[in-house]
Amino acid sequence: MSDYQPLRPRKGPIGRALAPVAGFGVTLGSMFRPTVTEQYPFEKVPPKPRYHGRHQLNRYADGLEKCIGCELCAWACPADAIYVEGADNADLAATDGAGAHRSPGERYGRVYQINYLRCIFCGLCIEACPTRALTMTNDYELAGPTRAGMIYEKQDLLAPLAEGMLAAPHPMVEGTTDTEYYRGEVTGPTAEQVAWVREHRPDDPTVEAAARVVEGEAPPPRPTRHRLRGSATKSAAARAAGTAAAGAQREPEPGTDAPTAEDAVRPKGVHA
């Protein structure tokens, strides 16, 4: 192999003398480039809007749930992470009062569980959902010390009640069917619904805000969604991580929110 000819020309005497320390040039040069490190728990860089984070069960503007307990999400799930059990809205009359509904129409999801230790965040459940009840949020901070605690129940997944929404169960808006709900023609609670809730659950905390919406003193409710917890100081981050470890960090952040992805994406084939 003595006839080897290097492709690159040989360096001159100065280049050869500096060769052992030439690598430090890279180190030195990178000192003057901007830092790429993200200060994660202290400054959170939000993921892309369509990031597949944890799920959320949405609500209609009057507070009724969108989930109809059809189990299509559970059937679509490749990891068998979802368990749904539906029930009849008519059966609510015995416990919650005549005419009570949890979702518009005939059925509602009585049991809804997602096992986050099986879920692979593929989004096939979202594609399968016929009422767009199930969507995904940008919250990815999921960790827990127990396997049982990582099974999220319906109350953990339901979207928080926005200001002005009336807590379910209560009757549907009079004169509507689930079709009107689905077309987005229900924009908030009505006086009859507020009166019904006042009669059956006088101490319901959402009645007053809903009544203000009915009287026109407050704007109609906007749907909210679970959000990534905000950037934290060092101690607050440790505390938040601690409560997350205790399996308690599931409360959604209430409050006003920019228009959600749910607003932007209409159900397929529906033009309100």
Place this chain on the structure above:
Amino acid sequence: MGLEEAAPSGFLLTTVEDVAGYLRKASLWPVTFGLACCAIEMMAAGASRFDLSRFGMEVFRASPRQADLMIVAGRVSQKMAPVVRQVYDQMSEPKWVLSMGVCASSGGMFNNYAIVQGVDHIVPVDIYLPGCPPRPEMLINAILALHQQIQDAPLGVNRREAAAAAEAAALEATPTVEMKGLLR
């Protein structure tokens, strides 16, 4: 082991607990142990963009004897299970296990005969992290939660009392086979 074994339960022991917890959580060294795709995210968490060295744990030790955190990153096949257990046994106390990703935590979408349905069948897991794979932020979040667990860990007398209380609670608890969940 040391001072904490001799100290009586009281302010001295709790002070030792606080200091030991602070030191332990601030120098957690993970073992280099990647099993599948989650290991790519684990490497990303150690690289410059997410930079685990901000939390004193950039040194992924190649020898389990020098490590005190095992991040089980990926699905554990039945054939790999004895190896995982051996790596865990070779680590020196105190040691912790983080089950990263759904496959390590519960078998995930691989519900079949080849995959161990949760690494807690072979090693005790301190914290579970879902995701397929979890992004590096999720891993850091889980590690911070584990840091808090380590900080709050009792020692000496308190540790024995906590273990006894946990055992008593486990004996009282409903067995898993009898849990009916929300089924009617």
